[in-house]
Amino acid sequence: MAPISLGNRAAAATLKARNIEPPGGNATPRPPIRMTLRAEKGTTLSGLLRNAGIPRAEAETAIAAMRKFFDPRRIKPGQIVTLTFDVTGGTRNDTLAPGKFKGLTLPTDYARQVTVARKGDGTFAAKMIDRPYIRSLVRSEGQIRQSLYLAGTRAGVPLSVLSELIRAYSWDVDFQRDIRPGDGFEVLFEQIRDDAGKTVNTGKIVYAALKLSGEKRAIYFHKTRDGEVGYFNEKGGSARKALLRTPINGARLSSRFGKRRHPILGYTKMHRGVDFAAPRGTPIYAAGNGTVDYAGRKGGYGIYARIRHNGRYNTAYAHMKGLARGIRKGTRVRQGQTIGYVGSTGRSTGPHLHYEILQAGRQVNPLRVKMPSGRKLKGAELTHFQALRGDIDRKFASLAPETTVASAEN
Ligand SMILES: [Zn+2]
Numbered sequence: 240m241a242p243i244s245l246g247n248r249a250a251a252a253t254l255k256a257r258n259i260e261p262p263g264g265n266a267t268p269r270p271p272i273r274m275t276l277r278a279e280k281g282t283t284l285s286g287l288l289r290n291a292g293i294p295r296a297e298a299e300t301a302i303a304a305m306r307k308f309f310d311p312r313r314i315k316p317g318q319i320v321t322l323t324f325d326v327t328g329g330t331r332n333d334t335l336a337p338g339k340f341k342g343l344t345l346p347t348d349y350a351r352q353v354t355v356a357r358k359g360d361g362t363f364a365a366k367m368i369d370r371p372y373i374r375s376l377v378r379s380e381g382q383i384r385q386s387l388y389l390a391g392t393r394a395g396v397p398l399s400v401l402s403e404l405i406r407a408y409s410w411d412v413d414f415q416r417d418i419r420p421g422d423g424f425e426v427l428f429e430q431i432r433d434d435a436g437k438t439v440n441t442g443k444i445v446y447a448a449l450k451l452s453g454e455k456r457a458i459y460f461h462k463t464r465d466g467e468v469g470y471f472n473e474k475g476g477s478a479r480k481a482l483l484r485t486p487i488n489g490a491r492l493s494s495r496f497g498k499r500r501h502p503i504l505g506y507t508k509m510h511r512g513v514d515f516a517a518p519r520g521t522p523i524y525a526a527g528n529g530t531v532d533y534a535g536r537k538g539g540y541g542i543y544a545r546i547r548h549n550g551r552y553n554t555a556y557a558h559m560k561g562l563a564r565g566i567r568k569g570t571r572v573r574q575g576q577t578i579g580y581v582g583s584t585g586r587s588t589g590p591h592l593h594y595e596i597l598q599a600g601r602q603v604n605p606l607r608v609k610m611p612s613g614r615k616l617k618g619a620e621l622t623h624f625q626a627l628r629g630d631i632d633r634k635f636a637s638l639a640p641e642t643t644v645a646s647a648e649n
Contacts, residue, residue, distance in 0.1 A: 269326045270326075271323040271324055271325060271326065271341050272323065272324045272325075272326055272337045272338075273321055273322070273323050274291060274321070274322045274323075274324065274337065275319060275320075275321050275322075276291065276319070276320045276321075276322065277317060277318070277319055277320075278314050278315065278316055278317065278318040278319075278320065279316055280316045282314065282316070283311070283312075283314070284302055284311040284314050284320070284345075285298055285299065285302060285311070287314075287320060288301070288302070288322070288340075288343070291322055291337075292337070293322075293340045294340075297340050298340075300362065300363050301340070301342065301343060301355045301357075301363045302355075303363075304355050304362075304363040304364060304365040305343075305345070305353050305355045305365040306365075307365065308347070308353045308365055308366075308367050309345065309347050309353045314345075318345070318346070319345075319346065320343055320344070320345050321343060321344040321345075322340070322342075322343050323340075323341040323342050323343070323344075324337035324338055324339065324340055324341055325337075325338035325339040325341060326338055339357075340357070341356065341357050342354065342355045342356035342357055342363065343355050346370060347367070348440075349370065349372050349431050349433065349439040349440045350369060350370055350372055351367050351368065351369055351370060352367070352368055352370050353365055353366070353367055353368075354366060354367075354368060370433070370434075371433070371434040372431050372432065372433055372434065372439065373431070373432045373433075373434070373436075374429055374430070374431050374442065375429070375430050375432070376427055376428070376429060376430070376445060376634060376638065377427070377428055377429075377430045377638075377641055378425070378426075378427050378635055378638040378639070378640050378641060379391075379394050379395065379396050379425075379426050379427075379428070379640065379641050380394065380423065380424060380425040380426070380640050381393060381394035381423060381424060382421070382422070382423050383418055383420075383421075383422040383423055383424060384420055385418075385420075386414070386418060387401075387404070387405060387414060387418060387424060387449075388401060388405070390423075390424060391404065391424065391426075394641070395641060396426060396428075397428075397441045399441050400426065400428045400441050400444060403443070403444055404424070404426060404444060404447055407444065407447065407458055407470045407478055408447075408449060408456075408458070408478070409484070409485065410478060410479055410480040410483070410484070410610065411456065411478065411480065411610065412449065412451070412456075417451055418451070419451070419452055422449065422450055422451050422452065423449075423450040424447065424448065424449050424450070425446075425447065425448045425450075425635070426444060426446070426447040426448075427444070427445045427446040427447070427631065427634070427635050427638070428441060428442065428443065428444045428445060429441065429442025429443055429445065430442065443460055444460060444470075445459070445460050445631055445634075446458070446459050446460070446631045446632075446635055447470075456472070457472060457473055458470035458471065458472055458478045459471055459472075459473075459624070459627070459628050459631055461616075461624050461627065463616070463620055464620060464623075467614070471616060471624060473628065474615075475615055475616035475617075475620075475621045475624050475625070476612050476613070476614075476615045476616075477612065477613035477614040477615070478613075479613045479614075480610040480611065480612060480613055481527050481528075481548065481549075481552070481610065481611040481612065481613055482526045482527040482548065482552060482554065482574075482596065482610055482611060483524065483526040483527065483574065483575075484526075484605050484606060484610070485515065485594075486523055486524045486525065486526040486554070486556070486592070486594060487515050487517055487521060487522070487523055487524065487581070487592050487594075488521070488522075488524075490515035490516060490517035490521065490581075490592065491515065491516045491517070492513060492514070492515055492516075493514045493515065493516035493591055494510060494513065494514035495510070495513055495604075495606065496510060496511065496512060496513050496602075496603075496604035496605065496606065496607070497509070497510060497604070498510070511595060511602035512555070512557070512593045512594050512595035512596075512602060512605070513593075513594050513604075513605050513606060514591045514592065514593050514594075515591060515592045515594065516589070516590070516591045517581045517590065517591065517592060518581065518590060519560055519580075519581055519582055519583070519590040520560060520580050520581060520582075521580065521581040521590075521592075522563075522577040522579075522580060522581075523556050523559065523577065523578055523579045523580060523581060523592055524574075524575050524576065524577060524578065525546055525554075525572040525573065525574055525575065525576045525577075525578050526546070526548075526554040526574065526594075526596070527546070527548045527552070527554065527574045528548065528571075528572065528573050528574050529546040529547050529548040529549070529553075529554075529571075529572060530546065530547050530569065530570070530571050530572070531544060531545070531546055531547075531566055531567065531568055531569065531570040531571075531572060531578070532545055532546065532547045532553070532568060532569075533545040533555075533568060534562055534566050534567050534568055534570070535562075535568075536584075536585075537557075537585075538585065538586075539585045539586035540555075540557035540558065540585050540586075540593070541557060541558045541559065541582070541583070541584025541585025541586070541587060542557075542558070542559040542560070542561060542562065542579070542582065542584045542585070543555065543556065543557045543558075543559070543585075544556045544559070544562060544566060544578055544579055545597075546572060546578070548611075549611075551598060551599055551611070552596065552597065552598055552611060553596075553597040553600075554594070554595065554596050554597070555594070555595040555597065556578065556579060556592060556593070556594060556595075557585060557592070557593040557594075557595075558581075558582055558583055558584050558585050558587040558590075558591060558592065558593050559579040559580060559581065559582050559584060559592075560579070560580045560581060560582025560583075560584065560590075561579060561580055561582065562578065562579045563576075563577045563578050563579050563580070566578050566579065596608055
C-alpha cells in the first residue's frame with residue numbers, strides 16, 4: 240500500500256498521482272485539473288477518492304451515480320481512475336491546486352468507460368462512453384512437435400486463444416492421442432489494442448486449422464441468422480458435436496477402452512469404457528441432449544446413470560458418488576448439464592468416472608467413435624457462410640505469419 244494522506248489534496252496528489260495535467264495559460268474559465276490515479280491492492284473507489292481529498296459525502300454521491308453502469312466493488316488493482324477538479328490558487332502553473340471535485344472517469348473494459356460529472360445543482364450524473372480501440376487480425380502458425388499447447392505457446396499465441404482453440408477442437412480431436420510429430424496448426428484471431436497501441440485484449444478465433452497426419456481440419460467462426468454462435472467446418476457442419484468425448488472437466492484419462500488386466504479381479508478383461516480420474520465430487524456432465532433412462536445403483540457400476548440421446552446413441556456414467564438433484568429415469572437433460580458427481584461406488588479402486596458410449600446397444604470406444612455431428616448449415620445460411628469463409632481465407636492468405644522468436648520446446 241502507498242502511504243495514505245487524508246485531507247490535504249496537494250499532498251495526496253503528490254503521493255498517488257501518476258500524472259497531473261496543469262491547464263495552460265491563465266484564460267478564464269480555466270480548464271479543470273486532471274489527476275490520474277491507479278488502484279492498488281485492497282483499494283476501494285471510495286478510499287481512492289477520499290485519499291485524493293474529496294469529502295466523504297461528495298465521494299459517496301459520485302459513486303452512487305455510477306452504480307447503474309459499474310459496480311464500484313469490481314475495481315481491480317492496476318485500474319486507472321481519472322479525477323477532475325476545478326482550479327484554485329494563483330495564475331501561475333506552479334501555484335495551481337485542485338479545487339472543487341468535478342467528476343471522474345473509469346474504464347470498465349477496453350471498449351467503454353464510465354464518466355461521472357457534477358451538474359449545476361451539485362448532484363452527479365453518470366454515463367457510459369465508448370473508448371477508442373483498434374481491432375486487428377493476427378495470423379499465427381506452427382509445427383506441432385509434442386503438443387498443441389507447447390507449439391501454440393512457442394508461436395506466441397496468447398493463452399486465452401490457445402485454450403479456445405483446444406476447446407473448439409475437443410469435440411473431434413483426442414489431444415492425448417491424435418497429435419503426431421509433423422502435425423501443424425494455423426490460427427487467425429482478433430487482437431484489440433488501445434489508442435496507444437498496447438494490446439488490451441484478444442478477441443475470438445476467426446479461423447483455425449489443424450493438420451493431423453496430412454489431413455487438414457479447418458473451422459470458421461460464424462454467427463447464424465437465428466443467433467447460434469460457434470465454429471463450423473468447410474462444409475458448414477458445426478464443430479460442436481452431438482456428444483462429448485470427455486463429459487468432465489480437468490480430469491486425467493486413467494484407463495482406455497480395450498483389453499486390460501482388471502485392477503480388482505486380476506484377470507484380463509475387456510474394458511468397455513474409458514476412465515477419467517478426478518477428485519471425488521467433481522461434476523459429471525451429460526454428454527449430449529437426451530433423456531435419462533437409468534439412474535440408480537447397478538451392480539459393479541455402483542451409482543450409475545444412462546442417457547438415451549436418440550435411437551442410436553446412449554451414454555453411461557458409473558461409480559458416481561451420487562446423482563445430481565432432479566436426475567431420475569425420464570428426466571430430460573441438456574448437453575453439459577451436471578447429472579452426478581465423481582465417486583468410487585461399486586467395483587472401483589478410487590474416485591473416477593467410468594464413461595461409456597453405446598452405439599445401437601453396444602459399447603464403443605468414446606475416444607475413437609466417429610461422433611454424430613451437430614447442426615449443418617443449409618440453403619441461404621450455407622451460401623452466406625461460404626461467402627464469409629471465402630473472405631476469411633483471402634484475409635488469412637494476405638497476412639504474413641506473425642514473426643516470433645524461436646525458443647526450445649520442452
Ligand atoms: Zn472403467
